Structure formats: structure tokens, C-alpha cells
Amino acid sequence: MLSLLEQIIPSSTVALIIFATLPLALIAVYALFAIWLERKVSAHIQDRLGPMRVGGWHGWAQTIADMLKLIQKEDIIPTNASRFLFKMAPFVLFAASYAAFSVIPFSSAYIGSSINIGVFYLLAVTSLLTLSVLMGSWASNNKWSLLGGMRTAAQMVSYEVPTIMSVLSVLVVAGSLNLMTVTEMQAGNDVMGFLPNWLIFQNPFLLVAFVIFFISIVAESHRVPFDLPESESELVAGFQTEYSGMRWGIFMLAEYADMLLLSLLGAVLFFGGWASPFGEFLSGPIWGFIWIMLKGMLFVFVMMWMRWTLPRYRVDQLMEICWSFLIPISFVNFVLIALWEMIF
Amino acid sequence: MARITSPQPAELQKKTMTINMGPQHPSTHGVLRIEVTVDGEVVKKAKPDIGYLHRCFEKYAESLGDFAKVVPYTDRIDYVSALHQEMGYVIAVEKLLEIEVPERVEYMRVILAELQRIASHLLGIGTFGLDLGAFTPFLYCFIEREKILRILEKVSGARLLYNYICVGGLMRDIPEDFKSDTWEFINGFRPKIKELNDLLTTNSIFIERTANIGVLPAEVALNYSASGPMLRGSGVSWDIRKNDSYSIYDRFDFDIPVGKGEVGTVGDCWDRYIVRVREMEESLKIIEQALDQMPDEGDVQEAVPRRIRSKEGEIYVRTETPRGELGYYIISEKSGPYRIKARTPSFVNLSILPAISKGALVADLVAIVGSIDIVLGGVDR
Numbered sequence: 001m002l003s004l005l006e007q008i009i010p011s012s013t014v015a016l017i018i019f020a021t022l023p024l025a026l027i028a029v030y031a032l033f034a035i036w037l038e039r040k041v042s043a044h045i046q047d048r049l050g051p052m053r054v055g056g057w058h059g060w061a062q063t064i065a066d067m068l069k070l071i072q073k074e075d076i077i078p079t080n081a082s083r084f085l086f087k088m089a090p091f092v093l094f095a096a097s098y099a100a101f102s103v104i105p106f107s108s109a110y111i112g113s114s115i116n117i118g119v120f121y122l123l124a125v126t127s128l129l130t131l132s133v134l135m136g137s138w139a140s141n142n143k144w145s146l147l148g149g150m151r152t153a154a155q156m157v158s159y160e161v162p163t164i165m166s167v168l169s170v171l172v173v174a175g176s177l178n179l180m181t182v183t184e185m186q187a188g189n190d191v192m193g194f195l196p197n198w199l200i201f202q203n204p205f206l207l208v209a210f211v212i213f214f215i216s217i218v219a220e221s222h223r224v225p226f227d228l229p230e231s232e233s234e235l236v237a238g239f240q241t242e243y244s245g246m247r248w249g250i251f252m253l254a255e256y257a258d259m260l261l262l263s264l265l266g267a268v269l270f271f272g273g274w275a276s277p278f279g280e281f282l283s284g285p286i287w288g289f290i291w292i293m294l295k296g297m298l299f300v301f302v303m304m305w306m307r308w309t310l311p312r313y314r315v316d317q318l319m320e321i322c323w324s325f326l327i328p329i330s331f332v333n334f335v336l337i338a339l340w341e342m343i344f
Numbered sequence: 345m346a347r348i349t350s351p352q353p354a355e356l357q358k359k360t361m362t363i364n365m366g367p368q369h370p371s372t373h374g375v376l377r378i379e380v381t382v383d384g385e386v387v388k389k390a391k392p393d394i395g396y397l398h399r400c401f402e403k404y405a406e407s408l409g410d411f412a413k414v415v416p417y418t419d420r421i422d423y424v425s426a427l428h429q430e431m432g433y434v435i436a437v438e439k440l441l442e443i444e445v446p447e448r449v450e451y452m453r454v455i456l457a458e459l460q461r462i463a464s465h466l467l468g469i470g471t472f473g474l475d476l477g478a479f480t481p482f483l484y485c486f487i488e489r490e491k492i493l494r495i496l497e498k499v500s501g502a503r504l505l506y507n508y509i510c511v512g513g514l515m516r517d518i519p520e521d522f523k524s525d526t527w528e529f530i531n532g533f534r535p536k537i538k539e540l541n542d543l544l545t546t547n548s549i550f551i552e553r554t555a556n557i558g559v560l561p562a563e564v565a566l567n568y569s570a571s572g573p574m575l576r577g578s579g580v581s582w583d584i585r586k587n588d589s590y591s592i593y594d595r596f597d598f599d600i601p602v603g604k605g606e607v608g609t610v611g612d613c614w615d616r617y618i619v620r621v622r623e624m625e626e627s628l629k630i631i632e633q634a635l636d637q638m639p640d641e642g643d644v645q646e647a648v649p650r651r652i653r654s655k656e657g658e659i660y661v662r663t664e665t666p667r668g669e670l671g672y673y674i675i676s677e678k679s680g681p682y683r684i685k686a687r688t689p690s691f692v693n694l695s696i697l698p699a700i701s702k703g704a705l706v707a708d709l710v711a712i713v714g715s716i717d718i719v720l721g722g723v724d725r
Binding site: 042045046047048143144147224225227235308309310311312313314315316317 | 361363385476478480483484543544547553705
């Protein structure tokens with residue numbers, strides 16, 4: 001992809017910048033679409049019309065109107081807030097999310113950086129999300145925000161353990177930290193003659209790993225039933241209480257970017273990434289991109305579906321699920337997967 | 345002599361933080377906040393601070409000088425179950441002035457009151473779910489509540505503050521298609537209760553959030569004079585419709601659901617919730633029987649006096665509203681009401697909050713306040 005851009009564009013620096021900003025364009029378009037989708041999913045589940053007016057067909061312009069509104073809003077900073085940290089927090093949050101996209105293989109021809117430590121890098125960079133949430137909550141000098149920030153830190157640090165354990169179980173099978181390599185080994189249809197070579201079909205314990213992974217990413221991207229960081233009935237709006245206008249909007253954007261990032265990671269690790277489910281049929285760079293986005297959006301849709309169905313856990317129950325169930329199960333599962341790989 | 349106090353070691357001086365909780369809901373702006381002293385996330389003390397929603401109902405009622413003119417003001421006490429407030433007041437006045445009410449009017453009042461009870465419980469259950477983060481059941485409840493409000497709107501012309509029940513009768517006769525509308529609602533509502541049970545009652549997250557939370561023992565509930573689902577949730581079978589029957593409630597066959605601690609302890613938030621759900625089913629039973637028994641003909645204005653002739657005396661009449669016992673204490677003079685005092689269940693039930701929220705988590709406090717199901721109009725009259 002980069003070499004193609006370099007051929008078209010004379011300056012290699014410009015080509016590199018365009019190459020690097022492609023995921024940004026993707027995230028922006030996806031966020032607009034996802035927020036619209038969230039409205040529609042909620043409206044369908046709740047038997048109501050939802051915003052059907054702005055822009056004509058199914059209110060497609062609603063998110064754009066929302067965005068314009070948010071940009072125009074006053075940027076309020078509380079008097080006693082730590083101004084620099086307060087202003088920086090949303091950007092650090094988004095930067096962490098965005099930086100992680102660089103190792104996601106979007107298709108056989110596009111990956112930001114095909115490095116050997118891809119998964120390791122991704123998990124390390126997403127840890128910055130915790131830092132930025134804590135930064136924003138601490139800097140806004142609000143007791144509710146602080147409570148929300150503390151909860152978030154506890155939640156994200158805890159759920160990182162089962163996430164990493166389930167990712168490790170995949171890596172034991174795949175034998176590589178490079179996400180491109182992991183995807184490439186899943187192409188084709190050989191399992192039992194017709195199933196695609198996706199990792200989820202190759203080992204029964206990987207199914208357990210996937211369930212643990214999915215629960216953990218719901219918690220990591222703080223969605224219902226684990227949306228304690230911003231539980232509006234308890235903590236006003238949690239860590240983002242004092243944020244207004246586009247700074248709040250960037251928090252929102254980062255949440256959706258995070259959802260997509262973790263969903264795509266799930267698709268790459270368990271469901272073959274850009275690999276087509278029909279072997280050679282409908283494969284290629286363009287189709288690959290469509291396949292991985294479809295798989296990712298499916299998980300995003302499930303997360304939305306859960307959001308509009310379930311109530312919210314309490315913070316200690318959330319911790320209990322993580323420490324007394326997910327972590328022990330994921331450890332045992334890890335050992336079982338290793339044994340399976342040794343035997344077969 | 346100077347008192348000698350030994351300084352506590354620094355590690356024993358745990359810091360507590362006082363925070364203001366609420367407004368939880370746009371309608372509680374300025375009318376309710378909870379001063380919470382927390383140690384981390386554990387509530388040490390929760391003190392409800394009620395604000396300003398003064399409708400001055402009691403003062404107005406005294407200065408109006410006419411029993412009939414007070415009815416619209418009673419609506420404003422508890423605006424979620426306005427018909428019950430009217431009905432309680434009107435029954436008190438009728439008892440005081442010894443006015444006989446026609447059969448048809450009694451049946452109509454019961455049907456409307458029970459419809460209103462379902463509407464009120466739907467709102468209580470829906471917002472309770474909303475407090476726990478479940479958004480969808482709230483809207484499902486509102487769809488059903490809307491159907492009831494449509495019926496009530498057809499009957500009285502208003503959606504929230506009806507001013508429909510008047511001393512001696514009703515303001516006007518019911519529309520012709522009232523019966524068919526109500527039957528249609530009942531038949532459509534039964535499956536919806538099942539849906540609600542699937543979404544909330546049996547949801548394990550919901551049970552974890554509500555079972556064993558905010559436990560109110562029967563003894564404490566009685567000491568605080570709690571009433572309605574708050575008391576029945578604690579396992580006390582006390583319903584004024586049955587135990588101290590008024591209007592024509594003794595003609596109907598219905599049960600009083602009480603909390604049995606099916607998923608936790610008796611008197612926890614889940615018990616209070618399930619009592620409301622089951623009461624809706626009982627209300628449906630009452631409405632069905634009343635619709636069958638109601639006489640088709642009759643003038644609803646028959647017993648309405650042209651001018652109310654007041655007489656000296658005093659009376660206390662209590663009725664069962666969705667939130668509990670509503671009592672009107674009326675002292676009457678020859679010229680009209682001298683003093684009217686309303687005993688509203690929301691105020692009494694809210695006063696239990698400090699007793700049951702000690703040691704709970706901040707998130708539990710939300711659940712506890714939600715399970716009390718207060719209406720601030722009733723807290724600050």
C-alpha cells in the first residue's frame with residue numbers, strides 16, 4: 001500500500017503521512033456510522049422511532065448535526081481544575097486508541113506497521129487509556145469524577161489480565177506476535193473439509209478463550225453491563241462529568257474507536273481477520289478489508305445489543321467476576337490449550 | 345479542668361468525604377438531594393435533603409373555603425397517581441358530609457384508580473430499572489403507561505392532572521368505547537408483564553443488584569409507619585383496600601402480594617420491586633371484575649350537590665395509593681374546611697432512607713432510592 005502511494009505521490013513524506021492518516025479517516029467515518037447505528041439499534045430494541053428526521057433517509061445526518069453542535073459548544077474548564085492535564089486527557093485517550101490501530105492488518109495489502117511484537121505493542125499502548133482517564137478525572141477536581149476515575153483504573157487494570165491471558169492462548173496456537181502472520185495462517189478452508197481455518201474452529205478450548213476475551217473487551221471499552229466509569233445514575237457521568245463540547249466528543253469518539261479496535265483484534269485473533277470465510281472465493285485486498293470490517297462490526301453490534309438489554313453491575317460485583325471467575329478460568333484454559341497443542 | 349484527649353494514631357483517622365448525590369432525575373432538581381458521607385464508596389450516612397416544591401396545598405385548601413374547589417389541588421400532591429389523591433379526598437369529604445354515591449360512580453372510580461395504579465407502578469418499575477442502568481424496560485413501561493394515559497385522557501380530557509372525580513360523583517360520564525378500550529388494554533398488557541419479567545425480574549444482573557440490598561425488616565418498617573409496597577415488601581400483609589376497606593373494594597376478589605425473600609432477604613429492594621409487579625396483576629383482576637359488574641346505565645352527576653352545605657366536624661380517612669397509605673385529616677366548620685392535612689406515603693417512606701442505607705455502597709444507594717419509589721410532590725406538599 002505504501003509503495004503504491006509512493007508511486008502515485010511524488011514526495012515520499014506526503015505519501016507516508018497519507019498512509020498514516022488512513023485509519024484516522026476510517027475511525028472518523030466509522031464513529032459517525034456507529035453512533036447512528038447505536039441510535040437505530042436502540043430504537044429497534046425499544047420500539048421507538050429514534051431520530052428519523054435529520055437528513056431524510058432514516059435520519060442519516062443526525063450524527064453529523066450532533067458533531068457540528070458539539071464543535072460549537074463552549075469549552076468549559078472548572079476554576080480549580082488542573083488546566084493542562086484537563087485539556088490533555090481526551091487527546092491522550094484518543095492518541096492511545098489511534099496508535100494501537102497501526103498494527104491491525106486491515107487487508108492483505110494494508111497494515112500500518114507489520115512488526116514482530118504487534119500484539120504486545122497493541123496491549124502496551126492501550127494501557128495508556130487507563131492513564132488518560134485517571135488524568136482527566138483527577139484534573140477536573142470533582143469528587144464524582146475522581147470516584148469514576150478510580151473505578152475506571154481498577155476496572156481496566158483488572159480486566160487487562162483475562163484479556164491478555166486469552167490473547168496469549170491464541171498466540172500459543174498461532175506461534176507469532178505479528179498480527180499479519182496470525183491472519184495469514186488462518187486463510188483457506190480445511191477444518192473438517194469445509195470450515196475456514198479460523199483459530200476458533202481449530203481448538204475447542206479457544207472457544208472458551210474467545211468468550212473470556214469478549215467479556216473482557218466489553219469491560220475494557222466500558223460498555224454495559226460494565227459501564228461503571230460513566231454510570232450516569234450513580235456518578236453523574238463518571239470521569240467525564242466536567243467535560244463539555246468537543247472535548248467530551250473526543251471522549252465519545254475514543255470510546256467508539258476503542259470498541260472497533262478491540263473488536264478488530266478479536267476478529268484477527270479468532271475469526272481469521274481479513275481472510276474470506278469461503279476460501280479463495282471473494283478474497284483479495286479490497287474484499288479482505290470488507291471481511292474484517294464486517295467481522296469487527298458484528299462484535300460492535302453485539303456490544304450495542306447488550307447495552308440496550310442489560311442493567312449495570314455494581315463495582316464490587318464487577319471485580320468479583322474478573323478475579324474469581326474470568327482469571328482462574330482463563331489460566332486453566334491456557335494450560336489446557338497448551339496441552340492440546342502438545343498432543344495434537 | 346481541662347479534658348485530656350489522646351490524639352488518635354494517624355492511620356486510625358480514616359477520612360470520610362461528604363458529597364451531594366442527586367438530582368438523579370430532571371424532575372428532582374432542587375427538590376431532593378441526598379447528603380452522603382462516604383468512606384471510599386461505603387455510605388456512612390445518607391441524609392435526604394428535601395427542597396422546594398411547595399404547592400401550599402394545605403394552606404390553599406383552608407383559604408378556599410369550599411370543599412369542591414380543593415379537588416384540583418389534591419391532584420398536585422402526587423402527580424403520578426393524581427386520581428388516587430382525588431379519590432381519597434373526595435371519599436373523606438363524602439364521609440364527612442354523609443353523601444351517598446351511586447353504584448356506577450363507585451365502579452368507575454375503582455376502575456380508574458386501578459388503571460392509575462398500574463400506570464404509577466409502571467413508572468416506578470421503569471425508573472427503578474433506569475437507576476440500575478437498564479434503559480429498555482423503562483421505555484417498554486412507558487409504552488404501556490401511554491396506553492393507560494390515552495384511556496384516562498379520553499375519559500377526563502387530561503393526561504396528568506385529571507380533576508375528574510368530584511364530591512358526590514364524577515365530572516362527566518365515561519365515553520362509550522371506554523369498556524372496549526380497557527379490555528383491549530388488559531388483553532395486551534398481560535403478555536407485556538411476562539416480557540418485563542424476562543427483561544428485569546429474572547435477569548441475574550438485576551437480581552444481583554437488588555437482592556439483599558437495603559433490607560428493611562418488618563419491625564423497622566412498622567416503627568417508621570411505612571406503607572404500601574415498602575411495607576408489603578417487608579412481608580407484612582397490610583393493604584387498606586382489604587384490611588380497612590373503602591369504596592366497594594370488598595366486592596372484588598384479589599390477593600395482597602407480599603415480599604417473601606425469594607432471591608434474597610425479606611424486605612430487600614427486589615422484594616419491593618416484585619410486590620409492585622404482582623400488584624399490577626392484581627389490579628388487572630380487579631378491573632376485570634369491576635368491568636363485568638358495572639351497571640351500564642346511570643347518571644354520574646346524580647348525587648353531586650349543587651352547593652356543598654358544610655357542617656362542623658372532623659374526620660380522618662385513609663386510602664391505598666400506589667405508594668402506600670394516603671390519609672386526609674379534615675376539620676370542618678359551618679362555612680367550609682377549616683384545616684386539611686394530608687398524610688402522604690412518599691414523605692414517610694423517604695424518611696426510612698437513612699435507616700436502611702447505612703453500610704451500603706454508593707451504587708446501592710441509587711437502587712434503594714429507586715425502590716422506595718417516591719414522588720417529590722408528595723414529599724413536599
